[in-house]
Amino acid sequence: MPEHIPNTSDGVSSIELTERQQGVLRLIIHEYVSSGRPVGSKHLTEQYPIGVSSATIRNEMSELEQKGYVEHLHTSGGRVPTDAGYRYFVRNLMSDVEVPPGDQIMIRHQFKQMESQLEDWPELAASILAGIAGNVSVVTAPRAPITRLRHMELISLQSRLALLILVTLESTVRQLMLHLPDEATQEELSALADDLNMRLRGRSADELRFAIERPSALAATVIDQIESTLRMADAARQTPVRASGLENMLGQPGVENPDIQAVLDLAYGGGILHALLPRMETGSNLSVFIGDDQLPGELKRLGVIVSTYGVEGHVSGLLGVVGPTRMSYWRTISTVRYMSRLISDLVADLYPGPMEHE
Amino acid sequence: MPEHIPNTSDGVSSIELTERQQGVLRLIIHEYVSSGRPVGSKHLTEQYPIGVSSATIRNEMSELEQKGYVEHLHTSGGRVPTDAGYRYFVRNLMSDVEVPPGDQIMIRHQFKQMESQLEDWPELAASILAGIAGNVSVVTAPRAPITRLRHMELISLQSRLALLILVTLESTVRQLMLHLPDEATQEELSALADDLNMRLRGRSADELRFAIERPSALAATVIDQIESTLRMADAARQTPVRASGLENMLGQPGVENPDIQAVLDLAYGGGILHALLPRMETGSNLSVFIGDDQLPGELKRLGVIVSTYGVEGHVSGLLGVVGPTRMSYWRTISTVRYMSRLISDLVADLYPGPMEHE
């Protein structure tokens, strides 16, 4: 499982840290992530059983600072990891953590319930992820490269008004109102639906027209509507993004209101996709962005962990977590990775198996 | 259109204000709502063409203060309307405002688009309302007193796994996964669906069992699942609440983080329903709560404007706006009222007409 951390020009090669410096960096990050206060050399030697004095730690810290992994906010007041420091940590210092068994059980349990509320499983998934990761989470609905129709249904509302329900190959259900050109009974609508289902199954927007030679006015209206809906789905603008967990970010120290604004705009507003997609390495599954200057808005001051999910070549989506750079990377990364696997399984179930393929 | 403002024991009867005092109160509220700063007597006389001096205004203000409609935050620093002051204003001083034509057009335009994205119209409606009102909005999905099935569909996913799609009488679409007791092809599933649709149409959870004498294992599984889903919908716990517009609240002065936390919990979390429903007068359409002590949490420090929508006796839901007590009531109330009418129309369209009634 290759992971990708963009090499934003730190100008820092990664290996030149001694064993002890790595240890100190690890401790600084651990301490800072849990306490939120800048960590000083003295504090470290008092808190942890390191065999050396605070002066030695001070020397190592100043080395780390010179190399760009920690920084001084004020000339006194302890050190804080830099973005480069976090990146180094994630890349080299983080042993592969498993999701704690308790969390695993909790996640699986909630996943079970999703099956009976499939109409907005991305939202539920987002809420589970946010809860476990303790930050804001983002889940996009799955998208196929080309949206194809699997099934449709027409339900009469009034004499010239009907409900049109579409199910795509990847089991997304769409629902819309249809104004009919003439009056039609439920029986007529059902008959039309049956007929269209036979002819249109598995077709994409472009292929709809050729399926029926001389459609009735009613059929033409329906086909038009289906076509435009499929096209809209293809146009990607419509990929809905579900976000959750803003409450987790609200209380955190170090998170400014502009950050929250940015998260609202980008995560809840949906634009986060466009910001991240081009920057994710294609070969890799999971990407980590930490204080990435190339991200838009205040997002550059935050940390983002994204993973893809889906069925190779057929359906795919994104899920991720957004939080302050000071977050528990080991925990978040393992959770995102774990949930991406579960969601991939779900999506695979929802996508028709090979025997049904056309 | 009766409106209801709960008489939280102000102990203040409402008529005992002179013409001029009413005018001053109106000005204070207007000024405070738009500027956000406490308003002083001098400022008022300089800003508005009142024919009297600041000393006179001072006297009136102290009258208003004695009656509980405005208050002194600090002994110097101008006056601020109290919750009772806002209530008096909404009840007696607010001429019936219409929604500005520009807003009307914008709202109608966005409503049109909702028809082609019906699967989550409550969310869209919430986002429209939040945008216009400039605050957090809440929209609940419509609920019928008893959920009845209108239509169902079975779509084969794998040999023993199917997608079950339910459409209720009020045109809510629910979607879930179904584990089958035996293998079944799409043809078998479709046949079963056709049969069940004839027999189950219009039935509620309680009436499902009696529709079919000796069901097959497959049919029994399907009916069980439908029953439990309808029951869940009836149990009201599941009434989804869509909220939107938190970004509007974030920047506002006077809104503390605990308030935002409360809004997140109650509005975005969904509990706001249970908090408000029991306090709404049954006969009235629209209720206004301003700094209502009986509301839970920090919500008591905020203003809430809620309206019902729906088709009398058949389907109903709630929509509303939550914001700081310092909000533009005239604008918000008219917008909520306007949108509640539009949504009622939409829901009426989605609910089957009388000729289809059983």
Next chain:
DNA sequence: AATTAGCACTCTTCAGAGGAGAGTGCTAAC
């Protein structure tokens, strides 16, 4: 050569002090 002890120095944080500004409440005059 690496480590440690000691010490001067810097910078934050907090409380308290003083002045400017705004608005009131009161009294006396109109």
Next chain:
DNA sequence: GTTAGCACTCTCCTCTGAAGAGTGCTAATT
């Protein structure tokens, strides 16, 4: 009933000084 004038109060801002924490450097030690 209305107005002018004035003392008073309170916030807000800035400035100051002392305490606390942590560093950087140097010299001594292992």
